[in-house]
Every structure is written in structure tokens, then in C-alpha cells.
Amino acid sequence: MLTPVVDDDGAPFWEYTARGELRVQACAGPGCGELRFPPRPCCPHCHSFDSEWRRVSGRGRIWSYVIPHPPLLPEYAALAPYNVIVVELAEAPRIRLVGNLVSGPDAPLNSVPGQRIRIGARVQVVFGTDGGDGVRLPRWVLERP
Template sequence: MLSPVTDADGAPFWRYAARGELRVQTCAECARPRFPPRPCCPYCRSFASEWRLSGGQGRIWSYAVPHPPLLPEYAAHAPYTVAVVELADVPGIRLVGNVVAAAGAALDSVDPADLRIGARVRVVFSGGLPQWVLA
């Protein structure tokens, strides 16, 4: 499994994910959520932020099924599903992740024919990585 590359702004996201929590960076001044994490609020320009817990429910906004040829690190897992999920409790925030049958299941454990735009999903965690399962 590939590990995420973290930076100072995104590191809290990954620390929470390692604990099985899906949190979204939110401006402490105007309360608007933002993703990807960044140091300054794009709405009010404040540098104050906090990490709010999400319920982890959402809908598939888009998805793709990569097939070889791919980078060597990914080729052994293909074909697999990568989805863009819009969070139900944080509208406008979309996260990317794999759709799997259960936490820790193989990346190719869901038949792409079972997916559709708008399908309900919920977050699960495997090795500190958020993944999505059909709800």
C-alpha cells in the first residue's frame, strides 16, 4: 500500500485518519470548511483554523477505474476504483479515495458496475487511509 505524502498543512488530516477520524480543516474566524488543507482561509484570509469531525457519510460525485499501464506501484492493484466523494455534512468538500468492499479489502474488491454517480458511501479506514464503502 502506498503511503500519503504529507506537508505541514495536511499533517493533522493524516494524524486524525490514523485514529479513524475524518476531520476537515475549518476557518476559526468565518467557520467555512476548506480542503485541501492550507494555511490561509481563501474566504476571509484568516490564518486561524480548527479541525472539525465529519460524520463520514457522502455521495459519489465522480469516479474512475484506472487500468494498466500505470506506475509500477499501482499496476499490481489495477483495475481499482477511485472516487471523488462529496461529504454530506460538509457540502462542497470533496475527498478522493478508493471504493472497497470493507475496511482493508483489496482495492479491486468492488465491481465498478455496482457504482454510480450519487451513490451513498461512508468512510472506513485501513492503515490510516480513508476509504469508501457503499452505504
């Protein structure tokens, strides 16, 4: 498994995923509250530097997907073909997260056949077990398998 590159703005995201929580940054400026991702120091709407991390339901829908052939990264060659999906969050349709559609939290990346993936399908976030480095990537399962 590849590990994410963590910067100061995104570090809280990974701290929450390590605990099995999906949170996104929100503006804490007066009267704003806009959710944003990727995390950044300043709100693009009101320009406040005040922020907080809000827990979201982890529900969404598949906005787009791709099945790489051959895999672009050697670390994933044995799992090909596998999917990469873009999920639009239910609470914030402008926020889209990239991940994999899997059959369960600890299932391999190729556990859902490509022909079962549909744009608009409803999904729910899951977090697999820690791979030993403290990183738990958000993954997605179909709400109605």
C-alpha cells in the same frame, strides 16, 4: 501501498486518520467557520489565519469515478482493474476527497466491481488497519451494499 506526502498544513489530517477519524480544516475566524480542504494556512473566504480541525460524519456521495486500465502506478498493477472515486462530503458539498470504493475496511482496492459504482451513490468512510507505517488512508464503502 503508497504513502502520502505530508506537509505542515496537512499533517493534522493524517494524524486524525491514523486514529480512524475523518476531520477537515475549518476557519476559526470570527463569524466564519467555513470548512475547507485541502488544508491551507489562510481561509479563502475571510482571510483569517485561525483554524481548527472539525470531525465530520464521513458520509457523502460519489461525485465522480474512474477505473484505470492499465494502472498508472506500478505498485497497483496486480490489483487492476480498481476504482478511484471522488466523494462529495455530506456536511460540505464543496469538499471532495479522492479515495477508493471497497467492500470493507481491509478489502483490496479491486473488491468492488466497476459495474456496481454509480454517480450519486451514498458512501461512508472506513479506515483499514495500519500498514505498518502509521498511515491509514480513508476509504469508502457503499451505505447500502
